[in-house]
Amino acid sequence: MTQAAGLPRRKLVVLGNGMAAGRVLEELFARAPERYDVTVFGAEPRVNYDRIMLSPVLAGDKSFEDIVVHDEAWYRRHAVDLRKGETVVGIDRAARTIRTQAGVVEAYDELVIAVGSRPILISVPGHDLPGVVTFRDLDDVNAMLEASARGGNAVVIGGGLLGLEAAAGLALRGMKTTVIHLMPTLMERQLDPNAAYLLQKAIEKRGIEILTSANTSAILGDGKVEAVRLDDGRTLPADLVVMAVGIRPHVALARDAGLEVKRGVVVDDFLRTSDPNIHAVGECVEHRGNCYGLVAPLYEMAKTLAASLAGEPAATGYTGSALSTKLKVTGVDLFSAGDFSEGDERDEIVLRDPARGIYKRVVLRDNRIVGAVLYGDTADGSWYFDLLKKGTDVGSLRETLIFGQAYQGGGVLDPRAAVAALSDDTEICGCNGVCKGVITQAIVARGLTTLDDVRAQTKASASCGQCTSKVEALLAATLGDGYAGSGRKPMCKCVDLTHEEVRGFILSKALKSVPAAMQELGWKTSCGCPTCRPALNYYLLCAWPGEYRDDAQSRYINERVHANIQKDGTFSVVPRMWGGLTTPAELRAIADVAERFKIPTVKVTGGQRIDLLGVRKEDLPAVWAELNAAGMVSGQAYAKGLRTVKTCVGSEWCRFGTQDSTGLGVKLERFLCGSWTPAKVKLAVSGCPRNCAEATVKDFGVVCVESGYDLHIGGAAGLHVRATDLLGHVATEAEAIECIAAVLQLYREQAAYLDRVYKWVEKTGLDRIRAAIMDDPNNRRALFDRFKKSQRAVQRDPWAERAAGRELHEFMPLAVLTPVRRRMAAE
Incomplete structure (x- = not known):
């Protein structure tokens, strides 16, 4: 479109000379090159350049000249009056003028605000010291280059996109660099925890x-x-110190002018502000409740605004943008797009290749892609993003979608079913470089019949275990009816490994987080399920006390609110009574709570405690706060851990008592409290062989006799009734405590998640347990020391402290739980 003959040129003033402003002018000059006299005010003393390429400048891959978008000649060619280094400080809407910091006043017919955003500075002491910089413009890069020339240590605050790019550039410049990130995973807005884990590994490999x-x-x-x-x-x-903790839309100018401002300058679909002669575009804008910090939405806005300024007939305008992200760090292939959060109405497809460090996840809703995360192989990122933006129905591609565009049209691809048809040189085990031919040859030549045989002879599936299902398929295909199956029971549908294999790999591969374990062990889902997630969390807790932090997402609702949900949706609250002892003050506090919150039922339990039944969910925080204030803590009646230590009165009061059973019970409960175990654990201490505390049907029991203490193990009195086995006899309380803690630690280290003690005893064998505890004092002491170490870690862990009652109760409404947590809460 060209300017109509005889019409006067209008005056367009643009505030800001960044990428959004530059793209608006490019689009405008292509449509109506003669329509406006254009003046641009830029706060920086330079021409327009590509800000997203600052990272390569910092890394030394590019110079400033390489990233210039519009050079001086471009402004002259389009007769743009560029005012470099002039900051606008005021807008007079009535007079249609702007005022610069130097006092210059400029009139406009149409005004475009494209002032971008401002980096967030966290207001900690020292944030204004020389040597603290942000990462927003060329001046920041120059400051970092000057500092890196002197060497030394760099600390980057913020593990988002900019922070990691800054860290990579500074490390390449020779600085010893540390990234501090507030959240548990890097780039949490753009990546799920699994991709973030792989990214962290890659960044750490750079030193x-x-x-x-x-x-x-x-x-x-x-x-x-x-x-x-x-x-x-x-x-x-x-x-x-580089602060890269985020950006804020720059709205001060618009707010002072009386324009509508929320998080950003509010605009309609045609980028008009609340003043029809003032438009806004880019990072300073809020459109339909969204603010954008990536370049693609800015360019889409610019196209719409340019069409509007050119006087083109209104179409649909700008309706918002789907977002995608790539990290500009050499050697890191990372792509994310859309919304890849979890949801009950969503489906996901996951592909992991631990040997090559590849992770792909595509999230679907109603057979349409709504999100994608790719790490290690991003070749299909643009294809997925195009399908996402167009809302394409991918139902017909469902079986092959995760393998990328090249696999489409080839029918259903089932790697497990097709493994027998693979060529002999196809790699089956990436970790150990074992191809199909080597495995099938070994099966035939050496008469191998089991998975363990194949592992021993070929090393296939002996590392991460992800190829286990393929190896088993080869056994079945090669042996036919001669293959009886491995008898293995995988942990769940999310992974092909057994509980024992998962535990073993966590130790042997030093896996210390949920994302690390899921990626390296080939989980088939992005975040596990209510079966495997709690188990994995427990195995990590047990393997790395003090290093691994308990994952709240892997906890059921009972553990979150420290109360047991009942069939009517209310909760049962059970304060701990150490060894069954209580005081008038505690009883008075319980009575007060029951009255104040109108708790309908107060019951004495079989574990020598008082149960408050019928507590409303919304009352739980206040109920626990009052009980805590009275010195009472959670009895953990919900825990996969120590629940109760039942005692009789023993020698202190009973004429038959041989030892102080109550005192020993209290000592055991206080020592063992807070330790997570594969399943619930109950103890009892009876003061004599009359066994009033029923010690011989508990997981661990102590029966006091004249000569000391008989230690029992493996009892049960629920759906399965089983009397204990005698583990051994000791003479002193100290020995009893050491043996009980040691055997509890052995159970923690060996048992599969949800296996009660009696099941572990039956699987392991009493003789082996007795040999490890009673016959080997050195091993017993080592187990006891490991238990003490884990208890010290518990005391430092906020979640465990809350669960052990060392801090006030934390309440989390069901509404904010993730879908995995919601499914766990419902079970």
Whole structure:
């Protein structure tokens, strides 16, 4: 479109000279090159450049000249009056003028606000010290280049896109670099935990230290940056601190002018503000409740705004953008798009290749892609993104979708069923480089009949275990009716490995997080299920006490609210009574709580405690707060851990008592409390062989006799009734405590998740347990020491402290739980 003859040119003033403003002008000049006299005010003293390429400039891959979008000649060619280094400080809407910081006043017919965003500075002590920079413009890059030339230590606060790009560039420049990130995983807005785990591995391989779940409390230094102190007391040396914790739309100018402002400058679908002669575009904008910080939406906005300024007939306008992300770090292939959060109405397809470090996840709703995360192989990212934006029905592609565009049209692809048809040189086990021919040859030549045989002879599936199902398929195809099956029972549908294999690989491969375990062990889902997730969480807790932090997402609702849900939706609250002992003050507190909250039922339990039944969900925080204030803590009646230690009165009161059973019970309960176990654990201590505390039907029992203490193991009195086995006899209380803690630790380390103690005893054999505990004092002491170490970790862990009653109750409404948690809560 060209300017109509005889019409006067209008005056267009643009505030901002960034990528959004530049694209608006490009589009406008293509449509109506003669319509406006254009003046551009840019706060930076330079021409328009590509901000998303600042990371390569920092890394040394590009120079500033390489990233210039519009050079001086471009402005001259289009007769643009560029005012570099002039900051606009006011807008007079009535007079239709703007005012610069230097006092210059410029009139406009149409005004475009494209002032972008401002980096967020966390207001910790020392944030204004020399040596603290942001990562937003070329001046920031120059400051980082100057600092890196001197070497030393760099600390980057923020593990998002910009923070990681800054860290990678500084590391390449020779600085020892640490990234501090508040959240548990990197780039949590763009990546799921599995992709974030792989990203962290890749970044750490570059020599960059990553500290997640870490919060900055202060930046230290005398006249310049010298260190960063974290909330947990750690101090990191720092010669440079880069704050990359996010951006905020720059709205001060618009707000002062009286325009409608929320998070950003509010615009309609044609990028008009609340003043019809003022438009806004880019990162400063809020459109339909959304603010965008990526370049693609800015360019889409710019196209719409340019058409509007050119006077083209209104179409649909700008309706919002689907987002995709790529990380600009050499050697890291990462792509994400759309919404890949979980949801009950959603389906997902997951592909993992631990040997090659590949993870792909596509999220579907109603047979349409709504989100995708790719790591290690991003070749199909654009294809998935196109399907997402178009809302294409991919139902017919469902079976092959995860394998990418090249696999479409080839029918159903079932790798497990088709493994027998693969060529002999096809790699089956990526970890150990074992191809199909080697496996089938070994089966035939050496008469192998079991999975363990194949593992021993070929190493196939002996590392991460992900190829186990393929190896079993080869056994079945090669042996035919001669293959009896492995008898293996996988943990669940999410993984082909057994509980025992998962535990073994967690230790042998030093896997210390849920995403690490799921990626390296080939989980078929992105986040597990209510069967495997709690088990995996427990195995990690047990393997790495003090290093692994308990994952709240893997906890059921009872554990979250420290109460047992009942059939009517109310809850049962059970305060702990150590060894069955209580006091008038505790009883008075329980009575007060029952009255104040109108709790309908108060019952004495079989575990020598008092149960408050019928507590409303919304009352739980206040109920626990009052009980805590009275010194009472959770009895963990919901826990996969120690629940009760039942006692009789023993020698202190009973004429038949041989030892102080109550005292020993209290000591055991206080020592063992808070330890997570594969299943619930109950103890009892009886003061004499009359066994009033029923110690011989508990998981662990102590029967006091004249000469000391008989230790029992493996009882049950629920659906399965089983009398204990005698583990052994000891003479002193100290020996009894050491043996009970040691055998509990052995159970923790060996049993499959949800196996009660008696099942573990039957699987392991009493003789082996007795040999490990009673016949080997050194091994017993080592187990006891490991248990104490785990208890020290429990006391430092906030979740475990709450569960053990060391802190006030934390309440989390069901409404905010993830779908996995919701499914767990419902069971």
